Amino acid sequence: MRVHLDSEKCQGHNRCYALAPELFDVDDFGQAVLLVEGEVPDELHAKARLAASNCPEYAIKITENDS
């Protein structure tokens, strides 16, 4: 699984930071910052999906591996 953050769409609602702080941080302006590069560890898959499905601006996308 990979997580993609569209910083153009992010408006700083901070829902991802609240739900998945292991995957998202916030900068000094309150904008989301993605913490993981590449594959998301298995134990964080649920949190990644939660963050994506609560973003009011649809700024977070998940791509699942085909395997």
Add this chain to the structure above:
Amino acid sequence: MTDTVDTTITAAPSVPAKGEYVPPTFGDSPEGTHVWQRVPYNAGDYGPVTDFTTDFDHADPAYNPNAPEVWKELRTGGCPVAHSDRYGGMWVPVTHDTVNEVAYDTDTFTSRAVVVSVGRPGDLALPAPIGGAPPITSDPPFHGMARRLLLPAFAPKQIEPWEPEIRALCNRLLDQLGDITPGETIIDAALQYAQDIPVNVIGRMLGFPEQDEALFRKFVHDVLERIAEEPGTRDGMDDLGNYIFAQIQDHRANPRDDLTNYLINVEIEGQPVSDEIAGGMIILLLIAGIDTTWSAIGSSLWHLAQHPEDHQRLLDDPEVMTFALEEFLRTYAPVTMARMVAKDTDFHGCPMKKDDWVLLPFPAANRDPLKFEDADTFIVDRQENRHAAFGLGIHRCLGSNLARLELKVAIEEFTKRFPRFELAGDTRWSVGQIRGPRELPVRILEVAG
């Protein structure tokens, strides 16, 4: 990115700093006025609303208590955008899609005025893209510049340290309720609790005297609830302008480390901001940070008074607050915003004219069944919740992190102190764009030992 600073725009210097407070002027045309009326206002022109489809009025006393039913009737009746001749012409989208579309289209829908009222901003009022209370009244590109000045002060890591103080404030208010006899004592959760929390916090951030808190609530009432009054008679608006002007003078003479001093000293594009712009930003922070959160706290307690099962879940499983908090915000979102039509446009078959109002009910979007499963049901641990309580697009509520913290702590402390309580009489709801209980009598059934 929407908040990128466009260095080609010089916005601030067009508005000179003023040496004294200038009261607004009124008229029936935009020319030469601060506030104008598109159609003459006559008290009593409009009676109670009988059909929200064609005569919508959010200031009708029956609206806020029944708003979810009104939105549902409009949607199921095939009316995604309602209309009204009131306020000189107003449109009201009630579906998530239409609300979202208006919020995102900042070219067609200007934020220059965001509180629907009888008066519209005239030539002498701060023009687009600035507006009277930046950045909520601003459009791009000025919006992004003003917003970037304020975002750091309200970013999560700046707000988190306030938690212990907010918790202490809540407990102080609960202590002040005095002796409680379970099963007998009735308190007003809006008047004696909710209304005192946000006003205290934002007043301290701005560095305003604590004894003026009742005055701040009056300002909020003047700005947000007296919208159907003839502009020239709304003297309360003058009081607010005068007060802010005096605070700016005082902060300039006696500088201290607070948001007011920060805002009167900031620069935009290398130019100091005028008192008018700094004052507008201060007005925004004062007004927007008070009855909004107070309403959310009140509505949440109103819900819990009627749903002891949700209250019990919060006590048994405090972790569920992460989800419950967002569900309170979705179900009882307090803030309806507004826009003005910037140019004639056809919006889903609606012939919108320049200067028409467009009410932007994010709370209605939050109840759209096309967007949310069981949209009218409060689900304490709802997992997928892309609610729009803090708006959508570039105007996302600047204070959302503070509001969320105040709401969370206020609910936690109240529900811990009073593990059971119930409604005890009539709830009185606010009038206008901010929806929440103004009087909320509850009977305390149990006090934590």
